Amino acid sequence: MSGRNLAFKRNASQVSIHKDCFQNECKAKNAVDGITNEWFWNKCSLSSDEENPWWNVDLGIEAIIHNLHIVGFKDVKQTYQIEIKSSTGINNFHRVVTAAANVDTNINVIGRVVNLTREVKGRLHICEVYVYDDCQENMCGYDCKKPCHCRDATIWDKLSGNCSNGCTDEWEGSQCNIQAEETFDCASGRYGRNCMNRCNKNCKGDQRRFCSTTDGSCFGGCNDGWKGNLCDEACYEGYYGQNCSTKCSDYCHGGKGYCNKIDGNCKFGCMIGWTAPLCDQACSSGMYGHRCAYKCSQQCDKQECNNTDGRCTRGCIPGWTGEKCRKPCSSGMYGHRCAYKCSQQCDKQECNNTDGWCTRGCIPGWTGEKCRKRVYSFNLKYIIASV
Structure with missing residues (x-):
């Protein structure tokens, strides 16, 4: 500090x-x-x-x-x-x-x-x-209200008024407060008064051909991750790419300030439920969690779930319940949302949790998959005697 x-x-x-x-x-x-x-x-x-x-x-x-x-x-x-x-x-x-x-x-x-x-x-x-x-660029003084023409001014330059790295183009003097004469033509790759300055390496393409010999501005723009006429300003936190115009993803681990200023890749990976490297896409359908490594429950309707915590977004298939649809219906219940009671004629009133079939068979006198058909018995001796 x-x-x-x-x-x-x-x-x-x-x-x-x-x-x-x-x-x-x-x-x-x-x-x-x-x-x-x-x-x-x-x-x-x-x-x-x-x-x-x-x-x-x-x-x-x-x-x-x-x-x-x-x-x-x-x-x-x-x-x-x-x-x-x-x-x-x-x-x-x-x-x-x-x-x-x-x-x-x-x-x-x-x-x-x-x-x-x-x-x-x-x-x-x-x-x-x-x-x-x-202070922002071109401003000096403790309150940042005094014009400043120092080149690559440090904080101490801006406080003292002296320019340790010389002056920007068209200015001269120990405090760079005297306007100089016009600059002149320079060989490619250099610019400014007396051609003392090299074009910035962050100019897009061949900086020797794409830099103004008078003020050093980059004709072809800047490489990704840089901005400004001279391409000497790195992107602010939370931005990246060409002209620093693209926002980092809100789902970078640690916040959107933690992305690479050139390509936008999240430095420390993604928040739960999002995929690398840009962390701008949710887990693919059927997946959720850290690095999208977990499958949604097979009991989720259409196997769709929340990309962060795996909760079934469309509810459960028949026979299952709970946020992640991992619990079968409680004993005696079945079907969609476990809303239906097993037949009273099921043995011990137990049935399949999905379709209601009686898993232990029927109590005496009843038949059928759900034990809803009555069985009628006849006295054989009485029938023979009557004949």
Whole structure:
């Protein structure tokens, strides 16, 4: 972690303040005062017992957020839902982390508002939040409001105003604040003033032929995973491919930020019920579960089931019950949804769970597959005597 902490003394808010806190204690601003008071509970931000309690900080500007460092109270384990939103409220980042005391998470997104939510009912206790970020391209100064013409400017360049890697085209001076004369023609593969710069290797195709000799822009666009006129900007988390225009699947294990920026393959596999490598297709019909390795129950109607947990989506074939249709009808019942009673004339009232045939035969005086036909007996002696 290095550079500016843009959360310092910015406008912070939280869902509520705990009832045991006095004036200036447990407030949201205590988590951005630059003081790590992880052993003094009332010097931190502390909410009441709430359902999904939240805390957030408005950085005041949109910036490129590289790293988030959260200091909790002592070694109390908490699960945070981290969200980073733009000035217009668009959610550019989402991640769930669980840790005791300190949380470090690396990020590379543009945002203005950092929101933390505890995903259970209880208190949210945060002692300090550090947001390490960088100004957007071409902007410098601690508040990122000063135009900047440094080439490949580091955070320290943007804070100091000095350009350690030289100036962008058409600018010169130690702080690159003097506009230079027009650039001139260069040999293929180079561009800029005095032809000091090489075309970016991420230009699509042969970069020596597809790069402007004046400003280095890539005529043929960028290789997958890169964007910008110079093809020097990697895709933000959650995007990949040509011009970073395709969203990673929501079903990548760990969230859509965990996909390869070139081809979109999910780095850590898929969530349950989805297939690799892009995790954008549910298990094929009849399969479910982790890596789609399990077959739906044969007793599912048409053998169709939910791709994640195997529950039969169309119900069960006759004779079976339960979410996964693995339980036969209870004794004395049969058929669709086990809704029919076995014939009272079945021996011990037991029958086949699917079609109701009496499995032990019939009680005396009855016959047939379901024992529904009465047997009539005749007295042979009486018939002979009467003849």
